[in-house]
Amino acid sequence: MSKLLQDVVGELSKLPGVGRRTALRLAIHILRMEPESVGDMTRSIDRFRSEVKYCARCNNLSDEEVCPICADRERDRSTICVVEQVADVLSIENTRQYKGLYHVLGGVISPMQGIAPSDLKIDLLCDRIAQGGVKEVILAISTSVEGETTLFYLMSRLRHYPGLKVTSIARGIGFGDELEYVDELTITHALMNRREIE
């Protein structure tokens, strides 16, 4: 086997969800791509890794000191939606329904994985709130054990800001989900939080 092929397959296999077979398929595809396209791809990866920054305010990925969302004067600066990771910001942005700001924690509290509250951007969140102007904090944290732990910890910290409204995104049956396959906890929660049809 060609050493060059072996190297590229080995390197691509390090990516998540990419086994040796997929890596080989990707390598064969790369071979068929124009050399310029391959150059564009590898350059974008290198630039992304070396130049991307974290927004000094919300910890979202950013090309500048402050991300476009935090810099956008049109957005509602009185609302902050707290999420675990960068991908969550994109998911919410894709709905085009939310006009407030974000705050990316960078994970959840996990004693098992050695992630303490101090490893997350919680102090930065509190600093933002302390500066004033924030009326509501929406917690959009996952419902895992670690997520719930993080939620309770955040609640305990945010309680110290008088007048601050703290909300959590609604839990329930997703659109398109079949009741048959939804877990019991979600169904219980959805039943308890049932709404009158108007």
Next chain:
Amino acid sequence: MSKLLQDVVGELSKLPGVGRRTALRLAIHILRMEPESVGDMTRSIDRFRSEVKYCARCNNLSDEEVCPICADRERDRSTICVVEQVADVLSIENTRQYKGLYHVLGGVISPMQGIAPSDLKIDLLCDRIAQGGVKEVILAISTSVEGETTLFYLMSRLRHYPGLKVTSIARGIGFGDELEYVDELTITHALMNRREIE
């Protein structure tokens, strides 16, 4: 959304089997990798694309003019196994059972996709046989319509070499396959080519 992130997601989405969601997951993973590891990966991709060659004898991927298999004096030079693509060579090599040489066609004849016999390395195969010393050509071509067309075309070309044995790899029920889910053509073939248990 960060322009750098947007770029890298766009570039990675061009790879086969990688949608925007997977590309985003890969980008986030790349962000967590050591900068040196990212550099190693992109360098190996660039080097692979720009430096890898095709073996002048068998058309397999190679770092040199002639690939390690063709250059290996230990291999049986009287047998050539004809395959469609580079990945097939690796699949057969992984069995560690085959000691002959290979010939990579680079595809199959496909009028639909505009691939004619002249687009494949068939002349190169005939040249190798014409040089003498080859006793058997094993055709390991897929059983698709295009594969069968290619097989018949190859047979018609190889008929011109007297004394050359042309074989095809055995078709049948794969190990671990359940008869219930095997297609009828394969079962018919497997029945017709049944073997006496010794």
